[in-house]
Amino acid sequence: DTEVTQTPKHLVMGMTNKKSLKCEQHMGHRAMYWYKQKAKKPPELMFVYSYEKLSINESVPSRFSPECPNSSLLNLHLHALQPEDSALYLCASSQERGLAGGYSTDTQYFGPGTRLTVL
């Protein structure tokens, strides 16, 4: 089973709203990711959690706030977004590959995404 689930599938929010995106995986992966994807562009990494600790924050604005409550769940809290934040938000998970001096990602499995529209 290589399934990553995301809810909701679609979300429309105003610039003053607070909402959350949810992601779940039951593959025992210890690395989880949030990506943002605009049309006709590759996915753009936002955050990486490794063993439930934030490992990478790609200089994402503070209006996006990630949370990893446990090893299977990943949330992305949204507040005071801008219309330009409208995009497909993707969650992914992976195992780790041990390398000399550190770790790297193994195959990342993506969820179906949440289509976010900010009005």
Add this chain to the structure above:
Amino acid sequence: DQQVKQNSPSLSVQEGRISILNCDYTNSMFDYFLWYKKYPAEGPTFLISISSIKDKNEDGRFTVFLNKSAKHLSLHIVPSQPGDSAVYFCAASGNSGGSNYKLTFGKGTLLTVNP
């Protein structure tokens, strides 16, 4: 600086023929390469991967070839089917010092398989 390049934005092939999608990379620290397929408004679907210790990996209709000296990989789909029509992303990962969970993606190639 684009470390993973897919120089063909689109490719059109006839059903039943071979599709060849190409990818070049510049970072010699990359040691694991993946291909993803993506339909509009959906998440990328993992297709096939290859480690730098191999030069070929095959899974059904999909074969990935890696030429490390040329820093080039390709995805062959044979026979191509109309359902293969999608955007294909090449991605790479590796240890560039410390822990690195990043996948570096190419810009994608839109494959259209005509019936």
